[in-house]
Amino acid sequence: MSFLPWRRTDEPDREGALSEWRQGRDAIVIDIPWADRLSCRLRELGLLPGVRLRVLRTGSRLVIQIGEARLALRRVDAAAIRVAAVRDVAANSAGL
């Protein structure tokens, strides 16, 4: 995924590791680089480049939403997953 129209180079915080993403914010998956079991399972669950997710819980254990599913994973495991901000979706519109 080299072409992301909403990516702006002047705002580095618009892209980063999933583990650092703020609560309630949506993100677009850029890359899960590894071939380990966890990464494979995440891909099977739909965590693929271009997919939108939301961080519901932060801390040592994250909860993310993909589609209608909520997945819990460790912060250390989420560090390898690169995500980028969704244009125009700053905070959770559902009234956080």
Added chain:
Amino acid sequence: MSRVALIGNPNTGKTTLFNALTGLSQRVGNYPGVTVEHKTGSLALPNGVPVELVDLPGTYSLSAASPDEAIAVDVLFDDNETSRIDGVVAILDASNLRRNLYLVSQLLEAKRPLVIALNMMDVTVTRGIRIDAIRLSSRLGVPVIPISAQRRQGIDDLRVALADTLASSGRGISTVSLPESLRQQVSELIQQTASEGHRPLTAPEALRALVDEDGIAEQRLIADRGPEMAGALQHLRAAVGVSKPLSAVESESRYAWIQQIMDGCVEHEEELRSSRSDQVDRVLTHRLAGLLAFVAVSSLVFQGIYTWSAPLMDIIEGGFASLGSMVSHLMPEGALRSMVVDGVISGVGGVVIFLPQIALLFLMISIMEDCGYMARAALLMDRLLGKLGLSGRSFIPLLSSFACAVPGVMAARTIADRRDRFVTILVAPLMSCSARLPVYVLFIGAFIPDRTVLGGWVGLQGLTLLAMYSVGAVVAVPVALFLRLTILRGKSSPFLLELPAYNWPTPRTVLLRVYESCRAFVVRAGSVILTATIVMWALAYYPRSADIGAQYDEARNNLPAVSAEGRMSGEQRDRALKQLRRAKAAAYLEASLLGQAGHFVQPVFEPLGWDWRIGMATLASFPAREIVISALGTIYSLGGDQDETSGDMHLGLKNATHANGAPVFTIPVALSVMVFFALCAQCMSTLAVIQRETRSWGWAAFSFTYMTVLAYAGAWGVYRMGMWLGW
């Protein structure tokens, strides 16, 4: 009879559908070939064809990571003439169709007759999702039946569709287009492995071996065809010639296919939708509030079990007591009456009394699991379990073990990492199972004063119960750490868990589980425990020495008669007679085989403060912990300590005395017995399931040894401490 497998992602309502389809006909059996326990049930199709429905473990895909998922794959691809699956019912969660179709894309490649049950169609409306099931069906080439498992809607349509599919054996169309380079290497692998003496790999199997690095398919292939396969697979993987991991290539192709299938027949909002569950989770998974809620829920469960079950237990206890006295009056005195009253009624009755508590415990665990709370608890516990080298995945097996270690050990199958799984299996029996509950309740009721502490808010008895429940869990911490650092060393495994949406528990699912557990408990009481009780009774009754009888008859005859001069009043005489009867019973017991053996092993139990009777009851309870209750009941009933007519074991225990007249049970002794039973591995069913799940008697023997050593040390420690504190 046709065999049909029910498969689906976790939390799609699979169990509810299984119950709706099979009802009370379900039973636990073994998967043919894999000798692992599973549930099957029979269902009749509209055309009269009988079907055996096999409930497969929930799985997201056919790339098996855990033993549980491997079972699903094995059953699905089993090609054995007798155990072959004739058809598959896949249950999909309509509100999360995209992800659920992933499994479908693989099932279509398995080329088995397939029917899709689209569950939770009732909730899709409120979530702004519209699915054209007819169009979906024509695209997939298999029947797609909208159902609501919870409301039992569409079940009949599903039966009809299944009958049609089995009759026509329609297989559906698989149109996933994996990249040409990947497909080439898959056929290359099939060719390379095609040799005499081996069944050729199917395309799905070859794909799994190629894509899942170090997965179960690869491990099996290496075990089957030799270690050179590892290098061959590496070579083939490189030959695909992509920079991305192969799993990314596969997943992207499948999701592209899913997008094609869904286009124009599924309408849904692109926005991520917040749900009520998210709001609840803001509290229940909060790092502080969530933990407090967890502690509150657990306390409620344990206090509830103890208090709510009391009235029911009184009824059962009263029932057995009147049964005992009725039989006593109806039968002539002798060995047979003794066996029925002292052996069967006081032994088995003592165990059956605990049915209400076991029912309540299973009820609460089932409710927590069914409503979705269990996954949140696992999330909270992952932090703690992670420090022990385990993961939140171990939480559900461990918590289930509080009900019974057998399903707990089996639930560990969902853990993918072998070391994690083994540590979980080894510490699971330390969790305080429902079979220990009778031991605690009996001893707490008899010896722990019924008063409140901590400002009148907490009952001392309930607190002791909580303490007993915690002992095993607390001890499990160093045990797990030790195992993780020694024989099961290795890096900790990742943690990934889906949090299902909260929903009201389905009464049917919950009650069925409670019913099954209660039935298993009663069956056990009627078989293993009854047998052990009768053996115990025989050992404690025979030999019936004529000398002892004659000796006490003489003593009775020598008692002065009630006389007008008042040398002995009628009341005094009654008391003297009663004392003589008890002394006679005690003498018989001492002289019995059990008594002789008991004195022989007494030195072993002496440091724990136990007399030989407790020691023997403990040895007798090797097959199942609950036996200690029936064994003590029989011993004290035969020994004359327990009043035959009231059948009250509390009194029997309280009245038990040493030869010198000092009571056998003091608070330190009672605590020592409880701690021993909290930590010991006296349960054949558990040891057998450990053997089966680890495929080694070595691990079962290890469990038994380490737990017995811990139990003895713990019992000794608490006894010494109690004595020192002067309780």
